[in-house]
Amino acid sequence: MNKKSYFGDLMLFLAAFIWGTAFVAQVAGMDRIGPFTFNMARSIVAVISLGAYLIFTKAKLPKDMSFLLKGGLVCGFFIFVGTSLQQIGLQYTTAGKTGFITSFYILILPFLTMIFLKHKIDVLTWISVIIGFIGLYLLAIPSLSDFSMNKGDFIVFLGSFCWAGHILVIDYYSKKVNPVELSFLQFVVLSILSGICALIFENETATLSNIFSSWKPIMYAGFFSSGVAYTLQMVGQKYTKPVVASLILSLEAVFAALAGYLLLDEVMTSREFLGSFIVFLAMIFSQIPKDLFKKKYIGLK
DSSP states (O other), rough: OOOOHHHHHHHHHHHHHHHHHHHHHHTTTTTSOOOHHHHHHHHHHHHHHHHHHHHHHTOOOSOOOHHHHHHHHHHHHHHHHHHHHHHHHHSOOOHHHHHHHHTTTTHHHHHHHHHHOOOHHHHHHHHHHHHHHHHHHHHHSSTTTOSOHHHHOOOOOOOOHHHHHHHHHHHHTTSOOOOHHHHHHHHHHHHHHHHHHHHHHHHTTTOHHHHTHHHHHHHHIIIIIIIHHHHHHHTTTTSOOHHHHHHHHHTTHHHHHHHHHHSSOOOOOOHHHHHHHHHHHHHHTTOOOOOOHHHHHHHHH
16 A cells, blocks of 8 residues: 555545544534534534635635536535435434444445446445344344334435435545535535534524534534544545445444443444444455465365
8 A cells, every 4th residue: 555545544434433423412402403404504614714714715616616516515415315314313312322323334335336337346345234133133123023213224324325425426426526625515515404404404493593503513513523533534534445445435434333331331232233233244254365365276176
């Protein structure tokens, strides 16, 4: 690995750490406001902080703005759907479980690359998907007699598809434009879409007094989780392949569970711990190079 690859991996690791600890802020932030209002407020903070950075550094806009604007719209759409489902799901499940179920995108990503990039799915990927679903079942379903997922778990699981798509579109756009400008635009889109939904679905609670009463978690999630972490992801993916990026970002689940345990006094059963461990093993297993065993076999001949 060259220095740029190490730099990219470090940026992604820091992003995963910030996101994992931010689940605590995301839970606390919805004591008085709804998920769309929270996302609108946090994204406005991100827009202001990133806008200030771009002005301070005197960033130059590209001559052809169309590609950058298109990237901002596409990335903004994926992050809007993903964060909305995540925030809604958090109302019904724990921060630790949300972190692990969200990280299921690492198993979804190979399928999306097969569909959109025409990549074939190897045997190891199929095995990792099966292992992952077993772990997800143990994590999200309380007992063998209960074959229905918790509503929050299922909503968060749907959001993991959006996060997989988000990684793909970032991989495509971030290598061709300024990643900070791209991050700025995606949060402009997120703030607008979340604001519209807040006015429609959360009209009674989306008040300035309620928003200001939640200013601490909003500021943390807006500045660190949104403004800083998503920009770190943009920068990191310039130098890291999508599958490697998804593996590093999946560490968010570990940090989320740890933060929920230390800061929110959340308790996970032995069954849920086992499920979390199996899901994480599946994440790692899915990244094993498919020719690894072939090389070892050839070496033994």
